[in-house]
Amino acid sequence: MNAPAHLCALSLDRLLLSSMSTDEERQAREHLEFCEACRAALEELRADQQRFEEQVFARTLPLLEARTSRRGRLELLAALLGERRLLAPVGALAVAVALLLVVARPAPEPDLRIKGGPTLKVFARRQGAVFQVRPDTRLAAGDRIRFVIEPERPGYLLVASVDGAGTVSVYFPPEGGQSAPVGAGRSELPGSIELDDAPGPERLFAYFSEQPLPAAEVARALAAAPGAVVSGVKPLELSFAKEQP
Amino acid sequence: MDQQRLAALYRRYGPAAYARCRKLLRDEALAEDAVQEVFVRVLRHLDKAPGDEAALGWIYRISTNYCLNLLRDRAVQAEPVDELPEGATSDLEAVLSDRDACLRVLAHMPEKLRAPAVLHYVDGLEQGRVAEVLGVSRRTVINRLADFAARARKFLGRSGSLE
Numbered sequence: 409m410n411a412p413a414h415l416c417a418l419s420l421d422r423l424l425l426s427s428m429s430t431d432e433e434r435q436a437r438e439h440l441e442f443c444e445a446c447r448a449a450l451e452e453l454r455a456d457q458q459r460f461e462e463q464v465f466a467r468t469l470p471l472l473e474a475r476t477s478r479r480g481r482l483e484l485l486a487a488l489l490g491e492r493r494l495l496a497p498v499g500a501l502a503v504a505v506a507l508l509l510v511v512a513r514p515a516p517e518p519d520l521r522i523k524g525g526p527t528l529k530v531f532a533r534r535q536g537a538v539f540q541v542r543p544d545t546r547l548a549a550g551d552r553i554r555f556v557i558e559p560e561r562p563g564y565l566l567v568a569s570v571d572g573a574g575t576v577s578v579y580f581p582p583e584g585g586q587s588a589p590v591g592a593g594r595s596e597l598p599g600s601i602e603l604d605d606a607p608g609p610e611r612l613f614a615y616f617s618e619q620p621l622p623a624a625e626v627a628r629a630l631a632a633a634p635g636a637v638v639s640g641v642k643p644l645e646l647s648f649a650k651e652q653p
Numbered sequence: 654m655d656q657q658r659l660a661a662l663y664r665r666y667g668p669a670a671y672a673r674c675r676k677l678l679r680d681e682a683l684a685e686d687a688v689q690e691v692f693v694r695v696l697r698h699l700d701k702a703p704g705d706e707a708a709l710g711w712i713y714r715i716s717t718n719y720c721l722n723l724l725r726d727r728a729v730q731a732e733p734v735d736e737l738p739e740g741a742t743s744d745l746e747a748v749l750s751d752r753d754a755c756l757r758v759l760a761h762m763p764e765k766l767r768a769p770a771v772l773h774y775v776d777g778l779e780q781g782r783v784a785e786v787l788g789v790s791r792r793t794v795i796n797r798l799a800d801f802a803a804r805a806r807k808f809l810g811r812s813g814s815l816e
Contacts, residue, residue, distance in 0.1 A: 414777050415777070416776055416777035417676075417713075417776035417778070418706075418709055418710075418713065418776065418778055418782060421672075422709065424669070425705045425709075427705035427706065453672050456668075456671060456675045456676070457669065457671070459671075460667055460668045460671035460672065460688070461664075464667075464671055464688065465663065465667055467685075468667075468685060468688065469660060471689055472659065472663060472689050472692055472693065473659060473660075475689070476693060476696060
């Protein structure tokens, strides 16, 4: 390799950080105009950095905060010493504080509102009739349900259910591996869900958060314990009964 | 360090640290774990670094050592040498500019030669920059690169990849 002929990795990083002098940056950009190899290296670097910003940063910051705080270090020490009981609650607290996540408790009201928090409403359609699903509502296989949310500020949402057989389904977002962004104010989530004939009550859980949650992590947590807190976020919950087919 | 400062440093330098780990490890999941390890190690230096160049120097130094150790521990050296580029080239630098080939050669080199070789051959840093990043003299870098080159030529010659 003729090192001086190309922009080194450090120069590409400095270019993306906008920390070059005017002259350095001009020379670098002139080089990039005719050097395909350096353009490719820059694009690869840019793509990696973008992935970090969009996907990795939010997920790893709370872990980093827990590890670098005094409390987090004590927590790790406790774990190493085998005091595992300490780890989960303290860890959850640290994560919750770090992310400033929306922590919502289940509420008995049909619209699942808590003071200052987001709301979730569920509507069902049966043979052309639409009605709101309440905790005492009985639904049946074939009914279609839709969700209406009203967060007070933009954030991320994941809606999942645990049916009577213990099967976890992620309803929203319909595709993708993590919570989807939602805006502030009332909105109806796209699409509807047709209930299957799984017996027993079904429990819906809506995770509102300020950072996306991995769907797989939520599904694992719900399978282990319906209503589980994930990364410090407690879900809103709505249970409804299902009539036997 | 308060959480706001940590978040600000992670937001500014995390992308570079992550990209560097991803480049060396060629694995997004490993890089995601590695960037946290690297950041824990580099945080204090970043907080005191007088500018981006110094901060990046720390990131390069620590992430290079961390990732090379990780690759070593994951038994990269077990990879067959016959996958090295064939003898079409007699140019050591051309062979080593291929990251995978370089890492396979590195697995057979003494520890102290690895970081300067990666920074020079894979990342394209000039010897002076390598010295700054590693916190050693330029003379030390020159000697280590020369040692590395001699050993690499011998190794690649044996494996039929270099005349």
